[in-house]
Amino acid sequence: xxxxxxxxxxxxxxxxxxxxxxxxxxxxxxxxxxxxxxxxxxxxxxxxxxxxxxxxxxxxxxxxxxxxxxxxxxxxxxxxxxxxxxxxxxxxxxxxxxxxxxxxxxxxxxxxxxxxxxxxxxxxxxxxxxxxxxxxxxxxxxxxxxxxxxxxxxxxxxxxxxxxxxxxxxxxxxxxxxxxxxxxxxxxxxxxxxxxxxxxxxxxxxxxxxxxxxxxxxxxxxxxxxxxxxxxxxxxxxxxxxxxxxxxxxxxxxxxxxxxxxxxxxxxxxxxxxxxxxxxxxxxxxxxxxxxxxxxxxxxxxxxxxxxxxxxxxxxxxxxxxxxxxxxxxxxxxxxxxxxxxxxxxx
Amino acid sequence: xxxxxxxxxxxxxxxxxxxxxxxxxxxxxxxxxxxxxxxxxxxxxxxxxxxxxxxxxxxxxxxxxxxxxxxxxxxxxxxxxxxxxxxxxxxxxxxxxxxxxxxxxxxxxxxxxxxxxxxxxxxxxxxxxxxxxxxxxxxxxxxxxxxxxxxxxxxxxxxxxxxxxxxxxxxxxxxxxxxxxxxxxxxxxxxxxxxxxxxxxxxxxxxxxxxxxxxxxxxxxxxxxxxxxxxxxxxxxxxxxxxxxxxxxxxxxxxxxxxxxxxxxxxxxxxxxxxxxxxxxxxxxxxxxxxxxxxxxxxxxxxxxxxxxxxxxxxxxxxxxxxxxxxxxxxxxxxxxxxxxxxxxxx
Numbered sequence: 001x002x003x004x005x006x007x008x009x010x011x012x013x014x015x016x017x018x019x020x021x022x023x024x025x026x027x028x029x030x031x032x033x034x035x036x037x038x039x040x041x042x043x044x045x046x047x048x049x050x051x052x053x054x055x056x057x058x059x060x061x062x063x064x065x066x067x068x069x070x071x072x073x074x075x076x077x078x079x080x081x082x083x084x085x086x087x088x089x090x091x092x093x094x095x096x097x098x099x100x101x102x103x104x105x106x107x108x109x110x111x112x113x114x115x116x117x118x119x120x121x122x123x124x125x126x127x128x129x130x131x132x133x134x135x136x137x138x139x140x141x142x143x144x145x146x147x148x149x150x151x152x153x154x155x156x157x158x159x160x161x162x163x164x165x166x167x168x169x170x171x172x173x174x175x176x177x178x179x180x181x182x183x184x185x186x187x188x189x190x191x192x193x194x195x196x197x198x199x200x201x202x203x204x205x206x207x208x209x210x211x212x213x214x215x216x217x218x219x220x221x222x223x224x225x226x227x228x229x230x231x232x233x234x235x236x237x238x239x240x241x242x243x244x245x246x247x248x249x250x251x252x253x254x255x256x257x258x259x260x261x262x263x264x265x266x267x268x269x270x271x272x273x274x275x276x277x278x279x280x281x282x283x284x285x286x287x288x289x290x291x292x293x294x295x296x297x298x299x300x301x302x303x304x305x306x307x308x309x310x311x312x313x314x315x316x317x318x319x320x321x322x323x324x325x326x327x328x329x330x331x332x333x334x335x336x337x338x339x340x341x342x343x344x345x346x347x
Numbered sequence: 348x349x350x351x352x353x354x355x356x357x358x359x360x361x362x363x364x365x366x367x368x369x370x371x372x373x374x375x376x377x378x379x380x381x382x383x384x385x386x387x388x389x390x391x392x393x394x395x396x397x398x399x400x401x402x403x404x405x406x407x408x409x410x411x412x413x414x415x416x417x418x419x420x421x422x423x424x425x426x427x428x429x430x431x432x433x434x435x436x437x438x439x440x441x442x443x444x445x446x447x448x449x450x451x452x453x454x455x456x457x458x459x460x461x462x463x464x465x466x467x468x469x470x471x472x473x474x475x476x477x478x479x480x481x482x483x484x485x486x487x488x489x490x491x492x493x494x495x496x497x498x499x500x501x502x503x504x505x506x507x508x509x510x511x512x513x514x515x516x517x518x519x520x521x522x523x524x525x526x527x528x529x530x531x532x533x534x535x536x537x538x539x540x541x542x543x544x545x546x547x548x549x550x551x552x553x554x555x556x557x558x559x560x561x562x563x564x565x566x567x568x569x570x571x572x573x574x575x576x577x578x579x580x581x582x583x584x585x586x587x588x589x590x591x592x593x594x595x596x597x598x599x600x601x602x603x604x605x606x607x608x609x610x611x612x613x614x615x616x617x618x619x620x621x622x623x624x625x626x627x628x629x630x631x632x633x634x635x636x637x638x639x640x641x642x643x644x645x646x647x648x649x650x651x652x653x654x655x656x657x658x659x660x661x662x663x664x665x666x667x668x669x670x671x672x673x674x675x676x677x678x679x680x681x682x683x684x685x686x687x688x689x690x691x692x693x694x
Binding site: 047048051086088089090091092093094095096097110112159162163166167187188189276277 | 394395398433435436437438439440441442443444457459506509510513514534535536623624
């Protein structure tokens, strides 16, 4: 266990967030808890996962429970834990009370974000899993280029592209596929609908894949037929903003500065009020995780982080453009992981 | 709002479980809160969902927040809520603290399970949505019969069946499709793997579909080639247990008694120790919800409940059989919603 629980003022830590449990123990199932003390660690789950836990879990003992919180409390008591950290952002109030009742003499201390902070820095094995996930996703964009056309229903295009993910080995989509054509492109979360794509429209395609637990996330915007002057201007503004931001990325840079680089360019072009969301977010076991690349972020980029860079311009009634890559923070700069070209493709 | 909050000893109720919010307000997005008081109700969400909330939400005002819990607390304070109920099984400890800090004079009272209890009884419109979801699922079993064969990889079969769900209009699978052949059939949660199906094996196929938010869940077990005497015996034991249990279902019957009917039959046949899980569960907006049909359940069946009946026999190293239907509790008895035949099909 890489958790420094002592420096957090605890001598035990109960981890309930299932993604954090996967990160620390290797368990890929959907139910269980991790109890870490200075000396020993336990993974605790119910009988359904006994075999799987024995196969997957590393670095801790496996214990099967009938009553989760009560068993955890008994183990903590046997280890004489005096201050038990817990994930206050994950553990429900009712479960907090159960632990408290079972451990009347133990101090309970919310340690929110402790594991999330570790997870922002990807280890080499994680980078390799992310690359695999991105590879499947990039292939999906080849299918997208072949599939998108005037007359095609957004939902039908999504189905065909998602099928290609599965055929290239993806476990599932990371989120509802966004295919937002024409006026729908102005919705930042316009998941594929029954609307048919029409000639002359821009189509925002934002997709993600999960492979071996690791997410990928990418956006491209296509034009159906010949692009108008304004479509070209908006596209090139977003693209330049995105590349300016990527150019800023290196270890030690404030995330808010990276956001500023993109936002400043979009503002200068006169589209400032049409870019309402943050510039990006970390990606890993979750498709949205730390760090945050928004204007108010206090995060600082570090080597090994993997983040999205995804500025957009969304003009109500007119449509939208978003361009998103996944970027790894490397010594001295950035490595763009997503490989789909960013020329303005008119289909 | 059908919530009787006064009788629960509160004059306000904060609902944070997103499925409960959907149930009560109609909002299908993934982020928001519902605040119900005796006089007025609010649905509160962030700006991404402003348009969607206005289109979908019924019976309450829509308010957009920047800081969720703080805004909710301000609305509760403006309504002079003295005792605010909340979902203790859903609200995280950290969010509980945020509400508490923002409402220092208000008593906070965990009202866990209040909405879940309402949700166990399906209204006619919900029954109709569940029927639609089951229809897509039953079609998937036709595809399963055509797809399963010696030499086929479990994962490839799952992919083909899931494709048929999507083609018949399903939004997604309700859970990772279980295709567990041969020895893997002894794992109650043996999701489709890289294992190839072999001649002579039993194959447990447990699948579910989500359509318009409503889940369906069904299991059939097939034999590859001619069945052995023991395979036939185990199959007919499970089937008889399942039908005995379905025969017990009617309003007023204790859920534990229904479990007993199936379990007793399996025990009498000498397979008692190979049936380790509960008999079934409610299905609706979640694929697992109340009531519980386990041996220790204290639930009593009521008209309008929709539950699964899914006994199984799992013999380590040998394999397994499970047969699962969705059943609606109707006046005087049970209506089986899933229509795939239950003869022992040898493919």
